[in-house]
Amino acid sequence: MKNVVLSMKKIDKRFSGVHALKEVDFDLREGEIHGLVGENGAGKSTLVKAITGIIPKDSGEITYLGEQFDPQDPKDALDAGIGIIHQELNMMEHLTVAQNIFIGRESTKKGSSWLLDEKAQNQRTSELLKHLNMDINPTTRVRDLTVGKQQMVEIAKAVSHNLKVLILDEPTAALTDNEIEDLFVIMRDLASKGVSMIYISHRLDEIGIITDRVTVLRDGELVGTKDTDKLSKEEMISMMVGRVVYEKPKLKSTVPKGAPIALEVRNLHAGRLVQDVSFNVRKGEILGFAGLMGAGRTETMRALYGADRSVGNIWINGEKVQINSPIDAVKYGIGYLSEDRKRYGLAIGLSVAENSVMASYGELCPKLFIPQKELEDISREYVDRLEVRTPSLDQLVKNLSGGNQQKVVIVKWLIKNSSILIFDEPTRGIDVGAKSEIYQLMNELAKEGKAIIMVSSELNEILRMSDRVAVMCEGKLTGILDIEDASQERIMALATQH
Secondary structure, X not given: OOOEEEEEEEEEEEEOXXXXXXXXXXXXXXXXEEEEEOOOOOOHHHHHHHHOOOOOOOEXXXXXXXXXXXXXXXXXXXXXXXXEEOOOOOOOOOOEHHHHHOXXXXXXXXXXXXXXXXXXXXHHHHHHHHHOOOOOOOOOEHHHOOHHHHHHHHHHHHHOOOOOEEEEEOOOOOOOHHHHHHHHHHHHHHHHOOOEEEEEOOOHHHHHHHOOEEEEEEOOEEEEEEEHHHOOHHHHHHHHHOOOOOOOOOOOOOOOOXXXXXXXXXXXXXXXXXXXXXXXXXXXXXXXXEEOOOOOHXXXXXXXXXXXXXXXXXXXXXXXEOOOOHHHHHHOOEEEEOOOHHHXXXXXXXXXXXXXXXXXXXXXXXXXXXOHHHHHHHHHHHHHHOOOOOOOOOOEHHHXXXXXXXXXXXXXXXXXXXXXXXXXXXXXXXXXXXXXXXXXXXXXXXXXXXXXXXXXXXXXHHHHHOOEEEEEEOOEEEEEEEHHHOOHHHHHHHHOOO
16 A cells, blocks of 8 residues: 555534534545545535645644644645645736746846746746646747646646645636546656645546545535545445435426427627527527537527627517617526626625625615615525525625535526526536536426526536537537437537538
């Protein structure tokens, strides 16, 4: 058995109203890729923040390389050889790859402490990238790289500190399949050189591919640690959520016969990408939008919602409408759940109650006076209905888990009584238990007669939820499949049809 590099014993952490970690044990071996999984709010992020000095633990003991370890801040951890790569990249996009990697540690010319030696720095970077088998030009500006290449630069930057432990938090969330494969090659290479890794992901198929062992947390407690090759996906899910979660595809449409068309779009054009897109969605229907990254799905939804300029014809409940802005879309009963909920769907510095009624102030507060108690009562009704896990309605949304943040966005549009809902990547960054709850909620909304458009990059999600599947490729709609006729193969064939 390999040596233990990092050991955590009885780690405990409390925040106001939340017991985030309850005497958790965890260990990491030399050259191991160790998966850390659990639902949102299970304690994963809190645990790695304690390792990296982002937050202090309340009690317990951390041992690193055989000695007691108590980092006071991330620099302490980095100096000791422990680094973390967050889901949201921390790069200066206007600088080059080399400048990003060695920021604060720049190469200087001989005899000077302040004259930069760009040539020497580029050479250092080139040698580092070659060592990591990364095909990236040191002089390229980071903004000109794909997200996958930017992720690799983040890894190179971390490794340049002679890391012994690397923590990767949801590193594949915005990567293509090919970029994920490239990342895994680099991770295995690092492991072969003795670097130990903690890999956090909600994508359980990836956990099964890349990790050696898996530790599962639930509600701040350790459920168990098992060798990956002895742990099935179903067992992992059961350990995470404490119940069975089924992931079966939909076999037939559940839309009532003769259901009226809620939304019809004809000949929609937007920007350079969206070209002549036409489709309709009925009341009670979930219309899935599939396609590869860059196919134009989100751009189509933004155009439909009036967030981007477009030309085309739109009918809502048989009436032709003109949507020039999101205000128009909301007026006609369209609610949009963006793929970037923190940027476009929420005011994360405001409370759950304030976010819940944000789209409905005009109707709920027709006068200058704001009926605070009435607004809170309405918020509480929907927050309870959707089982949003929050200590109170006054809790800031930024303190909620990803799944509960997504529910607050849905609450906002339900209070607004939107009849057409656009869900753009509704479960991105959400754990398997919260996914199941979002799926159940979407099905309930469809049964109530809401028309739902769901954009998703996960084919399993498309096949599980959709009544019909619209497929896009390079800005064009290449086909619409009834769910009975849909399969991953047929969807991919349309997604690559030029």
